[in-house]
Amino acid sequence: MVLEILMKKENLTPNEIQVADFILSNIDEFSELSLNELANLTFVSPPTITRLCKKVGCKNYSSFKVKVMEEYTVRNKMLKSIDLNYPFSKMDEKEDIIQNIADISISAIESAKNNFNYTVIDQVIHEIIKTHCIDIYASGMSAKVAGLFVEKMNRIGYNTNLILGSSSKKYRANSSTQHQFAMIVSYSGLTRSITDCVELLSHSRTKTFLITGNRLSPLVSKVNYVYYMEMDEDISIGNKIDGFAGLIMLHFILDSIYALLFARDYDKHLSISKDVNDKQFTR
Numbered sequence: 001m002v003l004e005i006l007m008k009k010e011n012l013t014p015n016e017i018q019v020a021d022f023i024l025s026n027i028d029e030f031s032e033l034s035l036n037e038l039a040n041l042t043f044v045s046p047p048t049i050t051r052l053c054k055k056v057g058c059k060n061y062s063s064f065k066v067k068v069m070e071e072y073t074v075r076n077k078m079l080k081s082i083d084l085n086y087p088f089s090k091m092d093e094k095e096d097i098i099q100n101i102a103d104i105s106i107s108a109i110e111s112a113k114n115n116f117n118y119t120v121i122d123q124v125i126h127e128i129i130k131t132h133c134i135d136i137y138a139s140g141m142s143a144k145v146a147g148l149f150v151e152k153m154n155r156i157g158y159n160t161n162l163i164l165g166s167s168s169k170k171y172r173a174n175s176s177t178q179h180q181f182a183m184i185v186s187y188s189g190l191t192r193s194i195t196d197c198v199e200l201l202s203h204s205r206t207k208t209f210l211i212t213g214n215r216l217s218p219l220v221s222k223v224n225y226v227y228y229m230e231m232d233e234d235i236s237i238g239n240k241i242d243g244f245a246g247l248i249m250l251h252f253i254l255d256s257i258y259a260l261l262f263a264r265d266y267d268k269h270l271s272i273s274k275d276v277n278d279k280q281f282t283r
Contacts, residue, residue, distance in 0.1 A: 002056045002064070003071045015044045016052045018190075018216045023068065025188045031069050035061040042190065043218045108248040115230035116256065124183075124209050124225055125261050131181035131207075134160040137169055137197050138185035141247055146185055149254040156262060156269040166193040173197040178205035186210070187229065187246050189217025198222050211253060213246065227253065 005012075006020040022042045023030045030038065039046045053064035092100070128134060134153065138146040146162055153160035163172045173196075176182060182201050186194040189212040198219045201208050208223040213230075220226050229249050262269045 001071060002058070002067045005056045006068075012052070012055070013048075014216050015048045016055070018042050018214075019044060019049055019052055021188060021214060021216075022190050025190075027068075027072055031065070041192070104245055105248055108245040109252050111230065111245075112249040112252040115228075116253075117227055120225055120227050121257060121260065124227075124257065125264065127181050127207050127209070127225075128158065128257075128261060129264070132159065132179040134158060134181050134183060135172060135176065136160065136162045136183045136185065137173070137194060138162065139191055139193060142185045142187065142250060145247055145250050145254065146183075148251070149258060152258050153261075155273050157272045158261075166196075169193055169197045170200060173200035173204075176201055176204045176206040178207075180206050182206050182208045184208060184210045184219070184223065185212075185250065186217070186219065187213040187250075189214035189219045195219060211250065229253065 003024075006024055009017050009020060012020060019038070019042045022038070033041070035046050035049055039049055042049075049061060053059075053061050056064065056067075058064035058067055136146045136150060143162060143164060150160045150162045163169050170193075173182070184194060184198060184201075189195075189210070195218070198208065198210070199222070202222045207225075209225040209227070210217075210219055210223040211227045211229065212219065213228065215228060229246060
């Protein structure tokens with residue numbers, strides 16, 4: 001099974017793993033991509049993809065793409081109404097659904113706690129304290145989670161912005177200065193709108209912090225600080241269920257940054273938060 005090989009990543013080179021991760025995370029987009037387009041999006045050479053095709057038993061890229069999509073279609077039919085963003089089906093009892101949600105949530109948080117990188121977070125908090133403005137670049141559901149972080153940060157006096165939209169991201173990144181601190185959230189580390197922003201930020205004097213699940217992302221070498229969202233083996237890797245677990249982990253990481261920052265000057269931050277709530281506003 002080609003999909004199984006891509007998911008397990010056994011005997012694959014780092015570049016081949018990079019291609020496999022992109023395909024698994026962007027299966028619909030992959031179905032429309034040519035060999036050269038896939039190579040450009042994954043930052044590898046066309047021959048690398050051709051070697052991967054042959055390694056998994058396909059003659060060429062065309063047969064590889066057909067095989068991947070056939071297996072993906074069969075897999076979806078077998079799963080029928082199961083939404084791979086959530087670990088339950090319409091046939092599950094209520095108790096089973098609640099238990100499954102609880103299990104994956106607990107596993108995700110435990111994994112995030114066990115792999116928590118205190119060194120990187122301490123460095124990031126130091127940068128946040130001395131910056132004038134924090135810009136967060138995120139897309140999709142990650143942006144929803146980042147939005148909650150933005151609200152909390154502004155509540156205790158930190159000028160924090162969530163930059164949405166591909167054009168807005170590029171304009172903001174292009175005009176960024178040393179007085180700003182950029183936080184980039186991209187689990188795959190391959191999203192085009194994000195990679196473009198990091199490229200622009202790399203030419204500025206802005207300090208940058210990347211949260212990603214991809215150690216092989218080309219963004220890693222272009223930022224100042226990197227935090228890897230590490231998943232333990234008991235959390236399924238290689239399908240869309242990672243979106244569910246990954247968002248829980250991201251929420252935990254951002255909440256941890258907020259809490260540790262708050263604790264650095266607890267009385268001051270508590271006072272700022274209470275001051276706004278206690279003020280009387282005329283209507």
